[in-house]
Amino acid sequence: MTKKAAKKKASKKVSAKKIVKTKPAKKIDSKQQTIDSLVELIRVTSTVVPDDVFRTITTAAKHEEKNSTADYAMGIIKDNIDLAKYKSQPLCQDTGTVIFFVYHPAGFHQTPFKELIKKAVTLATKKGYLRQNSVNSLTGENAGTNLGEGHPSIHFYEQKGSEVEVKLMLKGGGCENVSAQYSLPDTTLGAGRDIEGVRKVVIDAVYKAQGKGCGPGALGVCVGGDRADSAYFAKKQLLRKLDDKNSNKELDNLEKEIVTTCNKLGIGPMGFGGKTTLLSCKITHANRVPASFFVSISYMCWAFRRQGVVLNKNFAIKKWLY
Amino acid sequence: MKRLNYPFSPEAVRELRVGDMVLITGKLFTGRDAVHKYIHDGNKPPVDLKNQIIYHCGPVTLKDKSGKWTVTAAGPTTSIREEPYQWEVIRDYGIVGVIGKGGMGQKTLDACKEYGCVYLHAVGGAAQVLAEKIKSVDGLYLEEFGLPEAIWELSVEDFPVVVTMDAHGNSLHKDVEAHSKEVLKTVL
Ligand code: SF4
Numbered sequence: 001m002t003k004k005a006a007k008k009k010a011s012k013k014v015s016a017k018k019i020v021k022t023k024p025a026k027k028i029d030s031k032q033q034t035i036d037s038l039v040e041l042i043r044v045t046s047t048v049v050p051d052d053v054f055r056t057i058t059t060a061a062k063h064e065e066k067n068s069t070a071d072y073a074m075g076i077i078k079d080n081i082d083l084a085k086y087k088s089q090p091l092c093q094d095t096g097t098v099i100f101f102v103y104h105p106a107g108f109h110q111t112p113f114k115e116l117i118k119k120a121v122t123l124a125t126k127k128g129y130l131r132q133n134s135v136n137s138l139t140g141e142n143a144g145t146n147l148g149e150g151h152p153s154i155h156f157y158e159q160k161g162s163e164v165e166v167k168l169m170l171k172g173g174g175c176e177n178v179s180a181q182y183s184l185p186d187t188t189l190g191a192g193r194d195i196e197g198v199r200k201v202v203i204d205a206v207y208k209a210q211g212k213g214c215g216p217g218a219l220g221v222c223v224g225g226d227r228a229d230s231a232y233f234a235k236k237q238l239l240r241k242l243d244d245k246n247s248n249k250e251l252d253n254l255e256k257e258i259v260t261t262c263n264k265l266g267i268g269p270m271g272f273g274g275k276t277t278l279l280s281c282k283i284t285h286a287n288r289v290p291a292s293f294f295v296s297i298s299y300m301c302w303a304f305r306r307q308g309v310v311l312n313k314n315f316a317i318k319k320w321l322y
Numbered sequence: 323m324k325r326l327n328y329p330f331s332p333e334a335v336r337e338l339r340v341g342d343m344v345l346i347t348g349k350l351f352t353g354r355d356a357v358h359k360y361i362h363d364g365n366k367p368p369v370d371l372k373n374q375i376i377y378h379c380g381p382v383t384l385k386d387k388s389g390k391w392t393v394t395a396a397g398p399t400t401s402i403r404e405e406p407y408q409w410e411v412i413r414d415y416g417i418v419g420v421i422g423k424g425g426m427g428q429k430t431l432d433a434c435k436e437y438g439c440v441y442l443h444a445v446g447g448a449a450q451v452l453a454e455k456i457k458s459v460d461g462l463y464l465e466e467f468g469l470p471e472a473i474w475e476l477s478v479e480d481f482p483v484v485v486t487m488d489a490h491g492n493s494l495h496k497d498v499e500a501h502s503k504e505v506l507k508t509v510l
Binding site: 069072073076077079080083084087089090091092093094128131172174177189190200203204207210211212214261264265266267268269270271272273301302303 | 341343380381382394395396397400423424425443445446447448449450451454482484486494495497498499501502503505506509510
């Protein structure tokens with residue numbers, strides 16, 4: 001097949017996000033339906049980057065100098081995105097930490113839903129949408145199912161209304177390794193306990209990451225919180241669409257400022273040098289105790305894998321969120 | 323765009339410079355943590371690595387009914403983990419190229435210069451594009467390490483990489499870091 005034809009086919013595949021219509025007359029096995037929907041969510045998350053990420057990468061690629069190494073890397077990244085979608089194969093072989101965010105109505109039963117998530121993860125691993133990627137930290141054993149202590153990571157939130165919404169993030173290891181947490185004040189950076197201090201440590205984290213997190217990257221940041229919450233809230237910022245606006249004016253300005261400044265560092269895609277070092281930066285804040293001031297930075301690689309679905313009352317996929 | 327075709331040699335890789343975009347056609351051997359540790363511990367590699375290229379990669383592989391292997395995902399893994407061992411493998415077994423991601427340190431850079439070897443950076447995460455360039459699986463060694471850790475002998479065509487450490491003591495990683503450090507000073 002020619003590349004053009006493959007691309008054409010690839011774009012067709014977008015609609016391959018299945019929206020399952022169930023016939024009302026038939027008796028529905030809601031457990032099986034839930035597993036099917038979750039496996040489909042995992043498949044799409046692992047093989048297709050969300051539209052907002054695709055748009056951001058495509059726009060950034062245009063800014064690179066023609067025939068430069070950065071241009072070359074961005075070209076390969078774009079080809080890889082097309083090919084993964086077309087072949088319905090993982091974008092990257094590191095399918096990452098599997099993190100679910102489940103938003104549900106009051107009275108929803110979390111424990112049985114957890115079991116269905118685990119079944120879906122096992123099945124998606126068998127089908128090759130997820131690599132056998134979960135290792136026991138004490139014994140080094142890999143059960144081959146992606147299940148184990150703390151895996152997959154599942155977070156539940158109660159919300160108003162009657163719908164269940166499931167978001168999924170696959171967070172790669174390379175970019176997790178360059179994620180960071182700072183404690184302000186940081187005297188080596190001259191970063192104090194204020195917005196300017198926050199700006200400094202975030203830029204420093206991007207400098208330290210160089211190309212090691214498979215940049216161009218995207219950041220989720222949390223200002224404040226204790227060490228654990230701060231890291232978690234930072235990661236949750238990666239659920240925001242890359243082209244959205246922060247409702248907090250000050251943080252919105254800071255987000256833009258950090259992206260512009262980081263792209264002056266010249267680290268570029270893969271650390272080859274170039275104009276695109278950072279695709280986006282999303283910042284939130286949480287209260288802290290007077291004694292501490294943490295800033296957490298979650299770095300996501302270009303293979304930015306997140307998706308989400310709204311399930312209908314039969315647990316079929318009603319709508320895709322990204 | 324430059325080309326590096328099999329058979330490889332120290333002379334051919336000495337022609338390459340940092341920043342060169344290169345398409346490799348020929349043979350690659352995968353090798354990551356277990357393999358490097360094994361060689362470091364004094365074991366002879368099961369294949370002759372003289373004038374060969376090592377690829378830091380744990381591929382995802384499938385065997386069909388007839389017993390034929392195909393590679394379904396083959397992106398590079400982080401190279402710096404092999405820094406304690408790589409220079410020895412270059413010195414003792416005469417490899418002329420290392421493919422990986424993230425770059426390597428001074429010991430490897432020195433060995434590249436002394437013995438004629440280059441570090442070739444593949445695009446991290448490009449598992450599908452890179453797997454497409456693999457035309458056949460020609461051998462499997464040290465299978466007991468597990469499939470991702472074994473040595474896979476692969477034939478590739480137009481496998482895209484960038485030279486980020488050359489045989490003349492230059493490192494793009496060092497240069498980019500130094501440049502970004504200068505900029506960092508002005509923006510902090
Ligand atoms: S950092 Fe991302 S793109 Fe790079 S290897 Fe890990 S998961 Fe893949």
